[in-house]
Amino acid sequence: MARGRKWEGQPCPNAGFFRDGATRGMSATRVREDGAEGLGGGQPPSPDSQHNGEATAREGENVCADSRSPARASPRLGSQSRDHMSQHGEHNPGATAAPTPVSTPNAHTAPVTPDQQHPLQPPSSWPGTPADSPSQRSSSVNLGQPHRPYPSLPRTSPANARRTPLSSKRTLARLLVASENIRGRGNTTIVGSTKWKKLKASILRDKIGVMAIQETHLTASHIQEIEQFHKELHVINSAHPDNPSGAGGVALAFNKFLTNTNGIQSHELIPGRALLATFNWHKDDELTVLAIYAPNDVRESREMWATIANKIRRSGGRIPKPDVILGDMNFVEDSVDRFPMALHSIDAPDSFDDLKRLCNVTDGWRATYPSSVEYSWRDASRSSMSRIDRIYVTEPLLDSSRNWKIETSDLNRDDHSRVSVELVNLDMPEIGPGRWSMKESLLHCPDFLAAVEAAGQYALSRLATYSEEERTPENNPQVIYDEFKRSVMLSAKRHQREINCRRRKFIDGLEKEREAAKTEMRLNLTDDTRKAFKAAEKKVEDARTETPGTGQRGKRYPGHGLTGPARKRPATQCYLSKSPAQTVESIVTIHRVWRS
Template sequence: MPAEQATNNPDNPPVPRRQRNNPHNTVTSPLPKPQKNTRANIRIGSLNIQGRGANSIYDPSNKWTKINQLVRDKKIAILAVQEAHLNQCMTEQLNDLFVNLSIFASPDPENMNARGVAFVINQRIAAVGKNIKIETIIPGRAMLLETKWHNDESLTILNVYAPTNMRESRTFWNNLWEMWTNTDSTLPFPDIILGDFNITEHPQDRCNGRWDNQETVDALQNLMKAFQMKDGWRDTFPNTQTFTMVHNGNHHQSRLDRIYIAEEQTNRAHEWTIDDVPIPTDHKLISVNIVIPNTPYIGKGRWAIPNFVLGNKKYLQNIEDLGKSLLNNLDRPIDANRLDNPNTQLLWKQFKTDIIDSAKTFAKKTASYLDRRLKEVDAEIRAVNADRALQLLDRNRSIATLTKEKKVILTKRFQTRREVAAARNLLEGETVCKYWTSLQKQKPPRDLIRTLKIPNGEAQGSRNYTKRSDEMAQIAKEHHDNLQDLDTNHNPNMREEAIQTALNAINTSLTDEESTQLGTALTDSNVLAALASAANGKSPGLDGIPYELWKTLNKRFQDHQKSVPKTSLQ
């Protein structure tokens, strides 16, 4: 049977339209080219929020007001939402309230307060602007998003919320199958299908090991076979049992929320995660990172002392003790051969190394109780899940109790961040300061260098190009260093003549007063003035030590001088 005449035959699924070469392969209304500042990789997630909560978006219990912080904290570019319960009016209100989000909703036509799917585009990361095409496939149940990002890369995502009734679910999957396999269809085949499927393909995805209705499972698998898609998380972790939904009533666990990805795109999907969220829902957030082909390796960057460590009195006291030890070593007589003690530069270098090592130690120790307890709860949940000696009911109850505690901790931490942000906005909002000016400032990602040619790589029989950012940085450094030595074999007399010619062209000279000032040795007050003028919030240098540390230490020294009686200082 020709591909154009394919019917709903599970044994002979149609060839995906992405591989066909006929007039209805392409989207009828092509999308514009992406903006230049789109990132080279984005995180895509899905979450069933089980309703919007309060009707008013200004009510603290409205769940949609928390979505903005969720996608920001988790660095999610595109979030698919199920049970959104959004109507057109509320969608417009949310888009007006959150200028960095673009929200598109497909409500249920029969009941606006039930079901419904939506897409949330985090423009801080995705940066696709208006370069989005949304199409409702089944109102309240299925929604298609098309966009182009980074170097004309296309991305098509299908957000689904399947019925819980097995017969209705089977009809739902068959309807989607027919919509795409119909020869008159112009729907593009999705790269990603994600959402709440309300069905599992394998008993491993249910805590009780139950098989779901086989006819409904077949309908789902036929659709995925036609799309040539696979369950990305299960493909990555074939022997791991993890669940995305814990039923509050009977504590039953299952992996109903999933992300399917086209087989040709699997090598672009990394960092599959399943996370609890501080939003009242039985479901967990699932997400994956999608990268473009040939994305270079980018490391974690240089470690720098975090600001919260600078407020640790024990850490600052430790730095002062290290400083006193440094002064004692500097006061020692210098050996002529420098065998017994290193020179001043090496002592100073070791002092800064000790500062960084101490900061790393204190940074780990000063983690909040909530963060430490979260790690403990996660470990306990994994241990209970792995303990097959427990009865199923006891295991489910234990996991439900631990999950509830984890949700409470996440909610507390989430709420604390919201309160801190609100307090800062109250104090610094609409005042001329760095915080206020950066609120609406666009922060586009930097242009990415994918590869760099290795000098003489071919001649040396090694790689011609590198994709590692550290190697590219070294190549660039060596290139610019070599430029400084280029054409340096000049005649000494010609060089001296050129220098004098350049100097003679300078008419301005120092006055006697300026010459005297430049010849004067620096004093402590000069150093303190330079330290005071150093700007806060700037990126530290290669040593990872910010200006704020030296300012804090100087303030502690001044406070100590004020507190000590003058007689003891004499």
């Protein structure tokens, strides 16, 4: 009894284990009405872990009175789920709930009657429990029905939400999602395609986690080439059924450095048009993304959106509702998104509105910038432009999103722009910027190099006059070297701030000129206004791709075949394997010349 009196008036270490332990770590951003899926994650507790937890809590003669504390809801949990948690007595027992008496010292093997069974413990008919027979353990889950391990709880409870395996990879609480129409491979093979080299470099440089790609024109052999030569990417492709290498195609490219590519569940809703994938985002949160490449035909477009909505409805939870819908929609919802302003017959289809209501998604860029005008597609002459590339997100994700952008990439300057958004997990704690490091572009700044040379000369002069007999804690080579490094670091920070301010001010001025030219072109469409807008747009693109502090474009990664000086050999030769005999012969030849 001494053990039972030990925790009187103090919080018990096992408090909330029986009920709270089953849902702890299962934060969910959105619990849908069907209780099948949502942004969140976590693992339902295994039967073994529950029995072990009960045995641990029952080591003493008494169980803490607060061990049945209600589960703590995530701040991102839907209001509907919180209502269920407050209405159902089994989910919110309150302070009046009495602890379950312990009738046997062995909690592992003791049979549990239905009256004694805990509400969050899986029922005896759930496959995998110790009470199951071998036939029950081998039976499969009924397809077409939502996965509900705990039928006694509401469908919207986090315990009944679909879960993916926890990620062992160290991911981030923020995820950059982008979409772009690349207009084909650029070459018959991936190894000879500069477009895919630029695409991979852009994904790695901009730290894009997931990217939807349209007009991929990829076959199975091309996917094998990507796995061989672009190992940093994990690509899931949906090819056009009739002409996979020459028309259509949609894909999702995952950055292996930033996303967990193990256990991705993909569904090809419409071949070459709609591809859905669910993956583990961060910790126990999962995200469902739907990549779209819509057709240009009016009838095909309406049928495609209706087919996607019907497949999601009739799947019975096997096909989850997407949290993010992005891609080339090939239509606009408002006339302001077209230039010249007009609504065509393909625009604003009713079937797409039905899909939006089903998934509860919103055009994030328009919701963030309700009065702005921007275009994601334009022709070479700038006589026709539209915002047909869009990203739709759910309401919880819209509240936790930032940095909505429509930017021109180095893949397409006269066609589609890249649309992107950064999603943030608001449940994660804020982490600082990390350890400071000097930018490589400062090596091209003459003012900074002069400051480093002056600091180095001063340190050398102090070392020249230093003698070991005069060594003190304030005057020694280690202190002199530390002061030199600190001086260089402070000078680097100061010059980097100056460069960033000048560059930001310069780009802001160019963007104002571009906006003025765009407004003038919208009011008075002539050849002169179109040319003026195209020239202003090119200035902004060149300024954004210019390396800060150098005044040159394309010098950020010299020697990698993408930018910098021209290569003396074809770029494809860098992927050819070199036999050891050639390398040894080169070393022997150099050695002979040196000895002679």
